[in-house]
Amino acid sequence: MEDIYEKILWEGYGLRFYSGTRTRTGLVCKTDKGLRELKKARERMNSIRYAHDVKECLYRNGFTVISRFYNAMDGQPCFVKDGTIYVLEELLPAASMEEEKEEAFIKGAETLGRMHFCAKGLESNFAQWDTGRLPAQFTKRRIELAKIKRRIQRQGGYDAIDLLVMEHYDTYMEHTQQAEALLQQADYPKLVEQAKKEGTFCHQSYKGENLRVGDDGRLYVGGFEGCSSDIPLLDLVAYLKRYMKKTNGSKAGVMQILEAYEKNNPLEEDEKILLQALAIYPEKFLRLINEYYNKRRACVSPAMQERLALAAEEEERTKDLLCFIQEVQP
Structure with a gap:
């Protein structure tokens, strides 16, 4: 080799x-x-x-x-x-950042804000912007969720995943509709055009192995290969959701993370509304059930059942996250 x-x-x-x-x-x-x-x-x-x-x-x-x-x-x-x-x-430091304590997420948020700020002015012939992506995705997933429910009801007998979907259907339909309304209120297309004009990007995987701690205590960032032309707030909300997943997530913690991020990259009012839309949207659960029902097998996959159950647990915290964001934002 x-x-x-x-x-x-x-x-x-x-x-x-x-x-x-x-x-x-x-x-x-x-x-x-x-x-x-x-x-x-x-x-x-x-x-x-x-x-x-x-x-x-x-x-x-x-x-x-x-x-x-x-x-x-x-x-x-x-x-x-x-x-x-x-x-x-170039070689990054070997030590990954431990994502178990609030302090680590606060430090990570400050670095994330600085990274997003320093991306302003980005010019690339390989950027691919889509001003209608999120509204179209939210609507598509809502329609798919309703179709899946009707499909389950028509077939009669329920398997474990069918039961999981039916159990959470009302909650996730409500969250998706709420996210759509907030997305419209935030004027998403305008924010995308603004991000495109400023020149910025979305890392798409600001977590885990991609965050390294140097001997000097500084946080280093890797894993840029999957980055995309999109609103940077997608990184911030994914990081907040990860904070809620990895810790006992609190209102004080969310406030400190947002304050740390805004030290270098302050958010405008419309961006704060968009952050709420992204926080409440059950992206992971909807993506997984769409994947499952589009490729359904003769028997239930235990692995998929476990992934969906874990996704449902994570989504339970999204309502808390939305409340925390709304309470700490002026």
């Missing part, structure tokens, strides 16, 4: 490969120019190019706690070998 890494590093980057150590994210390579991390990219070429533009913008604007891509010898931020795309990155 080392032969392929040697070829990639030499043919793509002009580096000599001495040895490698596997990690969860890739291969740490010892080369004649120092340590580098080599990864197989799961995304398409243009997604990598967009992520490269995002990183370079952040770095220019002073957000340097990231792992930038090394350009291959052809000038691209990746290298293709036998049809597989590889990226070579």
